[in-house]
Amino acid sequence: MNNTSVVLDGVSKHFKLKNHRSIKRMTVNLVTGRREINKFTALDQISFELDQGDTLGLLGLNGSGKSTLLKLVSGVMEPDEGKVLTRGRIAGLIEVGAGFHSELSGRENIFLNGAILGMTEAEIRRKFDSILAFSEMEQFLDSSVRHYSSGMFMRLAFAVAVHTDCDIFLIDEVLAVGDQPFKRKCMRKIGQLKEEGRTMIYVSHNPKQVLRLCERGIVLQAGRMAFEGTAEQAVKFIEYSVDDDDGEE
Numbered sequence: 001m002n003n004t005s006v007v008l009d010g011v012s013k014h015f016k017l018k019n020h021r022s023i024k025r026m027t028v029n030l031v032t033g034r035r036e037i038n039k040f041t042a043l044d045q046i047s048f049e050l051d052q053g054d055t056l057g058l059l060g061l062n063g064s065g066k067s068t069l070l071k072l073v074s075g076v077m078e079p080d081e082g083k084v085l086t087r088g089r090i091a092g093l094i095e096v097g098a099g100f101h102s103e104l105s106g107r108e109n110i111f112l113n114g115a116i117l118g119m120t121e122a123e124i125r126r127k128f129d130s131i132l133a134f135s136e137m138e139q140f141l142d143s144s145v146r147h148y149s150s151g152m153f154m155r156l157a158f159a160v161a162v163h164t165d166c167d168i169f170l171i172d173e174v175l176a177v178g179d180q181p182f183k184r185k186c187m188r189k190i191g192q193l194k195e196e197g198r199t200m201i202y203v204s205h206n207p208k209q210v211l212r213l214c215e216r217g218i219v220l221q222a223g224r225m226a227f228e229g230t231a232e233q234a235v236k237f238i239e240y241s242v243d244d245d246d247g248e249e
Contacts, residue, residue, distance in 0.1 A: 005168060005199040006050040006073060010082035013043040013068055042068040044223045045082070050216075052087075052167070053197040057204065057214035057231045059238045064220040066203045070094045070170050073201060088167025088199075091117045093157055095172060102146040106137055106156055109145055113160045127163045134189075135159035136182070155182060162189050168199045187212070207235040 017038050043065045050056055058066045071077045072084050074094055099113040110131055114124040124131075132138060135155045145153065161169075171190065190213055194200060204210050210217065210231055217234025219227040219241075227237040 003051045004049055004085075005052045005054065005087050006201070007085040008046050008048055008069075008073075008082065009085075011043055011046045011069075011072060011079045011084055012041065012081035013065075013072060013077065014080050015040045015042055042223050043072070043079075043220075046220075046225055047082075048218060048225070048228060050199055050201070052199055054216060055194055055200045055202070055214045055231075057202050057210035057217040057234060058220065059204075059210065059217060059234055060220035060226075063222075065223040066220055067094065067172055069220070070172055070201060070203060073168070074170055086168060089118050089165065090168045090170065091161050091164035091166035092168075092170035093154070093161055093172060094170055100145050100153065100157065102144070104145065105143060106141045106145055106148070109156065110160055113157060114164070117161065117164045117166075119164055131159045131163050134162070134185075151179065151182075158186055158189075162186075162193065166198065168201075169193055170201050172203045173205060207239070210235060 017040055046065075046069065048056075058069065060066050068077070071094055072079055073086060074090055074092070075086075076094065078084075099116045100109045101112060104112060110128065111121065111124050114127075114131075115121070119127075132141065135158075137152065137156055137159075140148070140152065145156075148156075169190075187209065190200070190202075194213060200213070202210065202213055214231040217227075217229060217231040217237075218225060219234050219238050221241070226241075227234055229237075
């Protein structure tokens with residue numbers, strides 16, 4: 001296991017559903033014999049391993065469990081069943097605006113977000129000018145981030161994340177926001193991280209991006225692992241599955 005970077009072994013995650021139990025709903029359930037469902041399984045018995053330097057594209061329709069899986073790997077959540085093991089520092093973007101405080105300025109949030117990602121104050125100060133230059137947010141640096149758009153959040157958060165000396169880089173569908181020139185800049189930077197041998201898990205609905213950045217692919221369907229193989233095979237699998245679903249009546 002010396003070269004193993006990420007291990008998921010029989011991982012499941014459940015969430016409790018909030019039911020608004022009105023008198024009408026309770027009466028209908030009583031008459032029909034229907035039981036209230038108060039638990040949702042977001043991930044069901046997920047197992048895979050990544051070696052250092054592996055690049056994994058995580059594919060699936062909305063609600064398939066992709067973001068939940070990323071949060072488990074990042075340590076934001078813990079599994080209800082199974083084990084998640086990681087080796088090294090983890091960084092990346094799993095949610096636009098995560099790790100930012102709305103009452104603080106962009107400048108202050110660079111230090112806050114960097115600290116959350118494991119950077120020391122000295123390290124952040126040393127990289128501050130490079131982070132700011134990458135984000136292209138100089139004009140808004142001392143403004144409260146409560147006034148930021150989702151694209152502005154993404155610029156600053158991505159700039160901080162890619163300046164972290166991480167071993168594992170996680171990317172959710174954050175590049176769906178922002179302008180095209182900056183997206184291309186981000187893609188080039190992610191490609192650079194790949195060449196440097198970082199382990200990456202990349203969630204995207206864009207097959208071209210997955211094929212460009214990833215060697216392996218996993219497809220999730222309703223919380224279960226429907227396919228595991230090369231990135232090209234995974235893209236073909238999900239495209240076939242979607243086309244097949246569209247053809248059903």
